[in-house]
Amino acid sequence: MSHTLSRRTAMLLSWxxxxxxxxxxxxxxxxxRDLFNKxxxxxxxxxxxxxxxxxxxxxxxxxxxxxxxxMRSDRQYENFILHIEWMHLEPGGNSxxxxxxxxxxxxxxxxxxxxxxxxxQDWVKLxxxxxxxxxxxxxxxxxxxxGGVKIVPDNPRGERxxxxxxxxxxxxxxxxxxxxxxxxxxxxxxNGKFVNGIAKASQKKGYLCLESEGAEIHxxxxxxxxxxxxxxxxxxxxxxx
Numbered sequence: 001m002s003h004t005l006s007r008r009t010a011m012l013l014s015w016x017x018x019x020x021x022x023x024x025x026x027x028x029x030x031x032x033r034d035l036f037n038k039x040x041x042x043x044x045x046x047x048x049x050x051x052x053x054x055x056x057x058x059x060x061x062x063x064x065x066x067x068x069x070x071m072r073s074d075r076q077y078e079n080f081i082l083h084i085e086w087m088h089l090e091p092g093g094n095s096x097x098x099x100x101x102x103x104x105x106x107x108x109x110x111x112x113x114x115x116x117x118x119x120x121q122d123w124v125k126l127x128x129x130x131x132x133x134x135x136x137x138x139x140x141x142x143x144x145x146x147g148g149v150k151i152v153p154d155n156p157r158g159e160r161x162x163x164x165x166x167x168x169x170x171x172x173x174x175x176x177x178x179x180x181x182x183x184x185x186x187x188x189x190x191n192g193k194f195v196n197g198i199a200k201a202s203q204k205k206g207y208l209c210l211e212s213e214g215a216e217i218h219x220x221x222x223x224x225x226x227x228x229x230x231x232x233x234x235x236x237x238x239x240x241x
Contacts, residue, residue: 032083035073035208036061036222044071048105049212061219063095063212070111070209072103076238078205079227082179085220086118088171092127093120093215099181100149100206102238111209112147112238114186114201116179118217121170137162141177141190143198154197163188163195174220183230204230206238 035043038059046054048069055062077099084097101113119139127134137157144160145151153161167190169175178189184204188196210219 030225030227032081032223032225034222035224036219041071043074044210045074046071047103047111047209048109053212054210059220061210061222063210063217063219065090065093065095065212065215065217068109068213069105070098070103070109070211072101072111072210072241073208076206076240077181077208077224077226078229078232079182081225081227082177082181082208083221083223084177084179085174085222086177087174087218087220088118088120088215089218090171090215091120091122092125093171093217094123094213095119095215095217096211096213098146098207098209098211099179099186100201100203100238101209102147102203103207103209103241104239106147110146110211110213112149113145113203113206113209114149114151114198115142115144115146115211116177116186116188117142117144118175118177118211119168120215121168135162136166140166140168141188141196143186143188143196145198145201148202150200150202151198152200154199161196161198163190165190165193165195167191167193167195182227183232184236202236203238204236205232207241 096118097116098113101111103111124134140163142160155161180187184201185199
């Protein structure tokens, strides 16, 4: 019996990406699957960017940052764990992703949803206004509702939620986000540590969007583990495109 329990534990760790195992997961057990196949843009749909905005090179997804806009997943997601690795190359580079989004551009070309911010550290230096430097927490994985989506921040900075510890790496270095989205609640781990979160999102099922916002950014891994659905009212679901 003890050998069986040990074997099951090893398999569970493998399915969560914490250990290696050649054994397949049983039917019904959540597993990670790739949203980026490292070859092409299969599974993604351009919303309001150019063909040249997104390309795959050397097994990386490269966004030029121009024009401002998004690319969306080909289907909606509700409850899930997202693993994404990203790297800025320019000082003050700006990008991010939207979860639970309707993927419809607003006046500023960006959609609604909850944004998971991806900013390069020099952004605060380059956006000083009237001698006031934005708080450094701004560039370490802020979470906030946009386009009318309301949230309750864990660590308020106005209506946004700031990371309580600064763990993002500067340009030229890879960052890893683990984004856990369940029933209107989001928890964000930056480079291996949970440091931010929001709750009670008014929209909790929708598309995933990758953001192009003026600077080149690279992605090398995007994986998702879908979790069981919750009790979600029709008005909490983004319209299906």
